[in-house]
Structures are given as structure tokens and as C-alpha cells.
Amino acid sequence: xxxxxxxxVGATDFGDHTGRTGRELFAEARSSALEKSAVPRSxxxxxxxxxxxxxxxxxxxxxxxxxxxxxxxxxxxATRVENACASxxxxxxxxxxxxxSGEADVVLVGGLERMTPLGTEETTxxxxxxxxxxxxxxxxxxxxxxxxxxxxxxxxxxxxSREDLAxxxxxxxxxxxxxxxxxxxxxxxxxxxxxxxxxADPLGVLDACPITDGAAxxxxxxxxxxxxxxxxxxxAITGSGRGTETLSLQERGELxxxxxxxxxxxxxxxxxxxTAADVDVAEVHDCFTIAEVLALEALGFYEPGAAITAARDxxxxxxxxxxxxxxxxxxxxxxxxxxxxxxxxxxxxxxLEGTHPNADAVPDAKVGVTHNAGxxxxxAAVHVLEVAK
Amino acid sequence: MSDEIIRETSYDAWLDxxxxxxxxxxxxxxxxxxxxxxAGKTDELERETLPETGVVESKTVIRVPHPDFEDAxxxxxxxxxxxxxxxTGQVTGTDPEAxxxxxxxxxxxxxxxxxxxxxxxxxxxxxxxxx
Numbered sequence: 151x152x153x154x155x156x157x158x159v160g161a162t163d164f165g166d167h168t169g170r171t172g173r174e175l176f177a178e179a180r181s182s183a184l185e186k187s188a189v190p191r192s193x194x195x196x197x198x199x200x201x202x203x204x205x206x207x208x209x210x211x212x213x214x215x216x217x218x219x220x221x222x223x224x225x226x227x228a229t230r231v232e233n234a235c236a237s238x239x240x241x242x243x244x245x246x247x248x249x250x251s252g253e254a255d256v257v258l259v260g261g262l263e264r265m266t267p268l269g270t271e272e273t274t275x276x277x278x279x280x281x282x283x284x285x286x287x288x289x290x291x292x293x294x295x296x297x298x299x300x301x302x303x304x305x306x307x308x309x310x311s312r313e314d315l316a317x318x319x320x321x322x323x324x325x326x327x328x329x330x331x332x333x334x335x336x337x338x339x340x341x342x343x344x345x346x347x348x349x350a351d352p353l354g355v356l357d358a359c360p361i362t363d364g365a366a367x368x369x370x371x372x373x374x375x376x377x378x379x380x381x382x383x384x385x386a387i388t389g390s391g392r393g394t395e396t397l398s399l400q401e402r403g404e405l406x407x408x409x410x411x412x413x414x415x416x417x418x419x420x421x422x423x424x425t426a427a428d429v430d431v432a433e434v435h436d437c438f439t440i441a442e443v444l445a446l447e448a449l450g451f452y453e454p455g456a457a458i459t460a461a462r463d464x465x466x467x468x469x470x471x472x473x474x475x476x477x478x479x480x481x482x483x484x485x486x487x488x489x490x491x492x493x494x495x496x497x498x499x500x501x502l503e504g505t506h507p508n509a510d511a512v513p514d515a516k517v518g519v520t521h522n523a524g525x526x527x528x529x530a531a532v533h534v535l536e537v538a539k
Numbered sequence: 540m541s542d543e544i545i546r547e548t549s550y551d552a553w554l555d556x557x558x559x560x561x562x563x564x565x566x567x568x569x570x571x572x573x574x575x576x577x578a579g580k581t582d583e584l585e586r587e588t589l590p591e592t593g594v595v596e597s598k599t600v601i602r603v604p605h606p607d608f609e610d611a612x613x614x615x616x617x618x619x620x621x622x623x624x625x626x627t628g629q630v631t632g633t634d635p636e637a638x639x640x641x642x643x644x645x646x647x648x649x650x651x652x653x654x655x656x657x658x659x660x661x662x663x664x665x666x667x668x669x670x
Binding site (some may be wrong): 152231270271272274275278284285286287288289290292294295298299300302303306347348349350351352398399400401405 | 550575583602603606611622628640651657
């Protein structure tokens with residue numbers, strides 16, 4: 151893959167931004183990324199922008215020109231990307247592809263979601279639309295319900311317990327306590343998770359990510375552009391992969407694996423010429439605690455059925471052999487759907503370059519992975535990031 | 540240029556058949572599915588009779604409901620294997636918490652009170668229909 155460097159990243163705080171518009175939030179993230187990159191705004195060739203529920207939350211479709219207009223150049227291709235919760239990851243992948251193809255030298259990738267205007271009921275409705283309407287929406291399957299079905303199938307086949315899952319939530323909340331951008335900078339314990347009201351058995355409120363507003367952006371440049379312009383970014387994207395599976399769970403044949411993420415991971419590893427064993431740190435899509443388990447197995451860190459105890463055993467905690475979601479993850483950092491995949495890129499970039507508040511947990515990390523999933527992982531985008539040579 | 544052809548697109552017609560105990564699925568060369576189905580031009584989809592009963596593969600009790608079922612929570616949703624095909628539906632006719640993996644159920648058609656939309660339902664096999 152052509153050399154692609156992350157010249158600058160920026161993000162808003164994730165949380166409740168009542169009173170602010172989506173365009174304000176994205177402008178904050180965009181400006182931050184562009185300023186850090188030191189790339190002139192007139193050099194930006196394209197914007198790839200992830201957003202899932204703008205029509206519902208802000209009565210605003212066609213957001214790409216809205217979000218590109220503040221860049222400061224009219225000579226810019228702007229495209230909105232929608233793949234549910236993976237919209238941001240796919241925006242990153244599209245940016246990588248644009249540079250790899252040679253059509254662009256500088257790409258702005260970003261994502262934004264406003265969710266708090268909707269409240270719980272309307273958010274439940276909006277998220278349920280990412281599932282198969284005929285086969286899943288009509289019978290009343292919710293988004294948490296779909297992951298509950300995956301959790302039930304997993305534990306029925308491999309064992310594991312709600313307590314094992316609770317340790318994932320506890321870990322990610324602990325990581326978020328030192329991340330000033332996180333929505334929940336507070337610790338919880340296993341009892342809190344187990345005693346929280348159920349949303350869809352076996353998943354409770356504290357197994358689930360929150361409703362979040364937020365935006366994230368990154369400036370990607372080709373290696374050639376960086377050299378010509380004297381830029382020395384610390385982190386590169388060395389692998390990018392995408393995968394797809396049936397939208398409905400009932401057509402998959404197997405409920406305990408996420409093959410879209412497996413495909414995406416393999417493609418990303420192949421392009422980066424690394425293996426799962428080379429990865430030092432990961433930001434994965436833990437919209438529910440069980441989702442982190444499925445992610446770790448799809449990424450090849452664990453065999454099928456083996457990842458459910460990873461947090462409980464301390465392997466994926468801050469001091470573990472493979473720290474996962476040092477940002478707090480979707481669970482505690484928050485999940486502004488269309489921004490999440492880019493938010494992961496922002497977090498991992500700063501972890502690898504040593505500027506993240508939790509970077510001291512991985513001082514020697516050279517290789518990191520982001521894993522972003524759409525719906526029940528019907529789509530997935532995986533990126534390998536490495537400290538630039 | 541397309542090498543696929545849209546067939547058996549009527550989900551409503553499929554529900555109509557299921558509703559009068561004439562449920563079916565579609566068998567292709569390498570898979571089995573239910574409408575709406577898209578198949579390759581050379582992939583003939585044969586209608587096969589849906590097995591009378593299926594087995595619960597995975598289940599959940601929904602406590603925070605889908606907006607179409609605001610007054611119905613808690614309710615059970617299950618993924619059920621009917622031989623070569625798998626269906627997703629709402630389980631009625633039993634306590635939602637009593638739905639277990641391995642439970643044998645029959646497929647039926649239900650209607651959401653708020654939206655009027657029909658959908659797949661399941662009830663424990665052998666129960667007298669309340670319809």
C-alpha cells in the first residue's frame with residue numbers, strides 16, 4: 151500500500167452537546183485536525199465524512215457540502231459515507247483509497263453525530279433501522295436486542311458469564327477516567343453492571359454504550375506530499391480493510407463469529423504485512439460488552455470462544471499484554487455513531503505518538519489496530535496504524 | 540450486464556402463505572432462504588414446504604422496546620432454525636423468560652398494534668392457536 155501518513159487529528163469532547171449544532175461540532179474537530187497538520191486548507195483534495203442519522207436528529211440530509219464548506223477551498227470533493235455505526239471507519243477507508251489510487255494527495259476524513267436531540271425512544275428507533283427491516287425490525291428486534299441474541303448464542307456455545315462481560319465495561323470505564331474527551335470519566339464495578347436494569351437479556355444498561363454527540367476528523371497525506379512539504383507525521387496508516395456480511399442475523403449460519411470483521415482484519419493485516427501477533431494496542435467497537443469479545447476474536451487476538459475472559463483475566467486491561475480501548479471505548483468514551491470510526495483513529499494516533507493521556511500505558515507500542523463495525527457487524531472497517539519509520 | 544435476477548420478491552405473499560399454515564422457503568443450489576430473495580439467473584429457487592416446527596437457536600427478552608411495541612415489553616425475540624432456513628420472530632404464547640435454547644416452536648404471523656405491520660411470530664409447538 152502507498153505510504154499514507156496521519157498529519158493531524160482532532161475531535162470534540164464526546165458527550166451531551168445540547169445547544170450546539172452538528173456543523174459547529176464538526177467545525178471544531180475539523181479545525182483542530184487541520185491546524186495540527188500544518189497542511190494549507192487549499193491543499194485538501196477531498197472530504198470523506200461519516201454520518202448516520204442526520205435526517206432524524208437534525209432534519210439534515212446532504213451533509214457533505216455543509217461540512218466541507220468551512221475548509222476554506224471550493225476545489226474540494228465532498229462525500230458523505232453511511233454504513234451505520236461504521237460510517238466513520240468507511241470514511242477513513244475511502245480517504246485511504248483516494249490517496250492510494252493517486253487521485254488525492256491530501257484528504258480530510260471525519261464524522262459527526264448528534265444523538266441527544268432524540269432521547270432514548272427515538273434513538274432506539276433510529277438505531278433499529280440499521281437492522282433488516284423486514285426480518286428484524288418488524289418483529290420488534292432492537293439494536294441492543296440483536297447484540298443480546300449474539301451474546302446468548304455465544305454463551306450457549308462457549309460458556310462465559312454476565313460477570314465476564316461486566317469486566318469489559320469496568321475496564322473501559324477505568325480507562326476513560328483519564329481521558330478528558332470521554333463521556334463517562336467515572337469508574338464502575340462489576341456489581342454495578344450486574345445490578346443495572348436489563349435492556350435486552352442478558353445485556354443491561356451498563357453493558358451498553360451511551361447516547362452521544364461528537365465529531366472527529368483527521369488529515370491524511372501521501373508520503374510524497376509529506377516529503378515535499380517538510381511534514382514529519384509520527385503515525386502512518388499501513389493497512390486498510392473492509393468486510394461485509396448479510397444484514398440480517400438469520401442468514402448468517404453462525405452467530406458466534408463476525409466474518410465481516412474477520413475479512414476486514416485479514417485485508418488490513420495483509421496490506422500492512424503484519425499479523426495479529428504484531429499488534430501492541432487496539433481500539434475496538436464495543437457498542438456492547440459482547441461486541442468487544444467478538445471483535446477480539448475477529449481480529450485474531452483470540453480463538454473463537456476464548457476472548458470472553460480477556461478483561462477479567464487482565465489481558466486487555468491497561469496493564470495487560472494487549473491493552474484494548476485505552477480511550478474508554480464506545481462504552482465509556484461514547485458512541486456518536488457516524489464519528490466513532492474516525493474517533494478511534496484519533497485516539498490510536500495519539501496513543502502511538504505518545505500525546506494521549508493514557509499513552510504511558512503503551513510507551514513502546516509500534517503497531518495498533520482500529521476496528522469499527524456497522525450494525526451487528528454486517529459491515530466492518532479495520533485499519534492498521536504504525537509508528538512512522 | 541447483471542447476472543442476477545429478482546424473484547420471489549413478495550414478503551407479504553410469503554406471510555400470507557405462512558398465515559394459512561402453508562409456509563415455505565426457497566431452496567437454491569447452495570442455500571436456502573425466504574422472500575424477498577434475489578438469485579442468480581442460473582440459480583433456480585425451488586419452493587419447499589417450511590418444516591412445521593423449528594428449534595430456538597438464540598433468544599432474548601426485550602425490556603426497552605422497539606417503538607412499534609411500546610406497550611408490549613417485555614417480549615421475547617428468538618432466532619429459530621426450521622431445517623435449512625432460519626427465521627427471526629417474536630415469541631408469544633409463553634412467558635418471555637421461559638423461552639430457552641432448544642425450545643420447539645411453530646411459526647405464525649402476528650401484527651403490531653401500533654403500526655399494523657405483520658411479522659413472523661413463534662409459539663411453542665403443540666399449543667392451541669389463539670388466532
